[in-house]
Amino acid sequence: MAYRSTTAALVGTLIFANAALANPAASNADNPKAYRKDAARHIYAQNPSLIYKGKLPALVHAIVVAEVDVDGNGNVRDINMIRTPSHAPDVTAKVKQMIHAASPLPAPQRMGGVKYLDIWLVDKSGRFQLDTLTEGQR
Secondary structure (H helix, E strand, O other): OHHHHHHHHHHHHHHHHHHHHHOOOOEOOOOHHHHHHHHHHHHHHHOHHHEOOOOEOOOOOEEEEEEEEEEOOOOEEEEEEEEOOOOOHHHHHHHHHHHHHHOOOOOEOOOOEEEEEEEEEEOOOOOEEEHHHOOOEO
């Protein structure tokens, strides 16, 4: 009996945790620069095993600059790739996939919708940091 109640509690906790990730808290940002911090934190929370911990090497494998258009509910409407690495098209595809997978992002409640830009710094291992939350380079 105790096993079933523990299992039920664990399942309930997992469902709650998944719901929290799927429906992030709204953003109180009032401009795109402030909003990108909320979006970056959400993307990090969605991809914890892919975050490069510590300072990045002096030369990163790829840099991707993405402009993300978000509606008032946090849904990604469009992604405009401003800069992509010609030597690593797989990285561009992975960045787009991660942005779409993280949707909905925090709802930009004070702006009704937002376009923001962030720079993805990607290591050869495939792990990344966003320029907004980077720990710097060696």
